[in-house]
Amino acid sequence: MQQLQLPHQTNFYKGKVRDVYTIADKYMVMVVSDRISAFDVVLPRPIPYKGQVLNQIAAQFLEATKDIVPNWLIKVPLPNAAIGYKCETYPVEMVVRGNLTGHAWRTYKSGKRELCGVALPEGMRENDPFEQPIITPTTKAHEGHDEDISREEIIKKGIVPEKEYEQLEQLTLAVFERGRKMANERGLILVDTKYEFGKIGDTIYLIDEIHTPDSSRYFYLDGFEERQKAGEPQKQLSKEFVREWLMENGFQGKDGQQVPEMTDEVVSRISERYIELYEHVTGKKFVKEDVSEAEMIAKLNAELDHLPPIPDQIGTL
Ligand SMILES: Nc1ncnc2c1ncn2[C@@H]1O[C@H](COP(=O)(O)OP(=O)(O)O)[C@@H](O)[C@H]1O
Numbered sequence: 001m002q003q004l005q006l007p008h009q010t011n012f013y014k015g016k017v018r019d020v021y022t023i024a025d026k027y028m029v030m031v032v033s034d035r036i037s038a039f040d041v042v043l044p045r046p047i048p049y050k051g052q053v054l055n056q057i058a059a060q061f062l063e064a065t066k067d068i069v070p071n072w073l074i075k076v077p078l079p080n081a082a083i084g085y086k087c088e089t090y091p092v093e094m095v096v097r098g099n100l101t102g103h104a105w106r107t108y109k110s111g112k113r114e115l116c117g118v119a120l121p122e123g124m125r126e127n128d129p130f131e132q133p134i135i136t137p138t139t140k141a142h143e144g145h146d147e148d149i150s151r152e153e154i155i156k157k158g159i160v161p162e163k164e165y166e167q168l169e170q171l172t173l174a175v176f177e178r179g180r181k182m183a184n185e186r187g188l189i190l191v192d193t194k195y196e197f198g199k200i201g202d203t204i205y206l207i208d209e210i211h212t213p214d215s216s217r218y219f220y221l222d223g224f225e226e227r228q229k230a231g232e233p234q235k236q237l238s239k240e241f242v243r244e245w246l247m248e249n250g251f252q253g254k255d256g257q258q259v260p261e262m263t264d265e266v267v268s269r270i271s272e273r274y275i276e277l278y279e280h281v282t283g284k285k286f287v288k289e290d291v292s293e294a295e296m297i298a299k300l301n302a303e304l305d306h307l308p309p310i311p312d313q314i315g316t317l
């Protein structure tokens, strides 16, 4: 997808996965590409329909959590694009984990019993649930890897004021609980995810995508306990299998390492996994939609002509 020229466009940011257009400094158009990133590196080949999957899952979960926290989304005019409010972002990602999986497990396995200032109990096995979900925040790096940070450090360094950080924690746990419940109803476990927040005036908004396979891990609920008891791997419905495939082929995002060749077979397998995940998570059949660039421009132009006003700047804090 080429960079578009949109009415009242004031900025353009090419993220790893999304093309972010700022409109009149106050709105954002987020075009979700088919690019795929892992270990903070964009892989060489796009994954067909991945943008549509991500955009539509995020939109559905933002809608389903807006009673907990207001969010940036105004409208989804296209399968792979969304329009919303631009917020002043907090420079942290609120990672929340219900199970000892992925990075948390790799840390634990190395012998550490602490992650981002959170003590981890002895005797846990990979994928075991925590008694309560834990928050393991990271800093949002402009380039390169996001880094683990503790709540103490975030507050001490003034990265987020203490009062506001406490609110981010509460909102994170509440939205995660909702996501876990919704996943359960669909026979899935929402294992972990990350949220980003921002502000308009004094009001905290949930921004970015939520509960997508790029920002979250899902397991199949059916047979979870049995597999844990037997010490078997869990059945994943997430990007973890892409990370595993990369690791098996000698790539962990470290300097000097080469991304393995992505054959057509690998690309279509990944695409199918994304579509499978969409259908599981939403309970809806996925409809492949191919949108031309001309169509995108026409739709976005029409939408940008009548945007709702910016919410009241007077906060509710
Ligand atoms: N409502 C919003 N207001 C401001 N920034 C946002 C909003 N929603 C998402 N963003 C930012 O837009 C970018 C989305 O693009 P992404 O592909 O995730 O890029 P990145 O490589 O920076 O993670 C992120 O940097 C995210 O923080």
Ligand SMILES: [Mg+2]
Binding pocket: 015
């Ligand atoms: Mg991102």
